[in-house]
Every structure is written in structure tokens, then in C-alpha cells.
Amino acid sequence: MKLVIITAIKEFENDIKLQLKEADVKTFSFRDVTGYRDSTEDAVESNWFSSEMNQTESILFYAFVKKENVDMLFELIDNFNQQQESLSQIHVAVINIEKSN
Incomplete structure (x- = not known):
């Protein structure tokens, strides 16, 4: 079992x-x-609104997730991200679970 974030x-x-549904989660x-x-470290021309901290509804x-489903989920998200025209992407991380009830 893995914890996916x-x-x-x-x-x-x-x-x-x-x-998630396609990966059988x-x-x-x-x-x-x-x-x-x-x-704050962006170039002035790429920071149109001159704001140092930008908030986003996320x-x-x-x-x-079962170990055998994690790779499929990563592949689906990777494919989705490659097709995006925007700078935003889906970020995913996986954590091993040593013990759970």
C-alpha cells in the first residue's frame, strides 16, 4: 500500500x-x-502584476493506493501534464506505508 498525494x-x-478512476483507485x-x-525572483517582465506572493485556488x-496501481496513475498524470498548454500541472508524490490498520 502506498500513500499518494x-x-x-x-x-x-x-x-x-x-x-484516479482509470487507475482503479x-x-x-x-x-x-x-x-x-x-x-519575488521572477524577472519583472514575467511578473505582470508585480505581486510578490500569488495565491491560487488549489x-x-x-x-x-495498491502498489500495482501507482505506476498507472503516474503515467496518466504524466500524459495529462504533457498535453497541457498552460504552465500549471498536476503534481503527484508517493510515500511508502510501512504499517497500517
Whole structure:
């Protein structure tokens, strides 16, 4: 069993749900979160709004996933990210679970 954590902008919520379903992840939890990005080191011309901290409506998913389904989920998310024209992507991480009840 692995713990999978997924973060993305709120607009990707339904896409993530579809990817979880396609990877045979039947149970998961999610919640709305506020994402922050420190843009103080960006070049002035790429930081149009001159704000140092940018907030984004984001979403956080977490699920206990069978080991055999993790690679498929990563592949689905990787394919999705490659097709995006925007700078935003879905971020995913996996954590080994040594013991659980």
C-alpha cells in the first residue's frame, strides 16, 4: 500500500478524479486548499502584476493506493501534464506505508 498525494489548481479537479478512476483507485479524499507561489525572483517582465506572493485556488487529493496501481496513475498524470498548454500541472508524490490498520 502506498500513500499518494496529488496537488493541482482547482480547475483540474474533475480531470484528477477521472485519472484516479482509470487507475482503479476506488477511495480517496480531497479538499480545497490555497496554493502560494513566491514570485519575488521572477524577472519583472514575467511578473505582470508585480505581486510578490500569488495565491491560487488549489486542490489536494490523498489516497491509499495498491502498489500495482501507482505506476498507472503516474503515467496518466504524466500524459495529462504533457498535453497541457498552460504552465500549471498536476503534481503527484508517493510515500511508502510501512504499517497500517
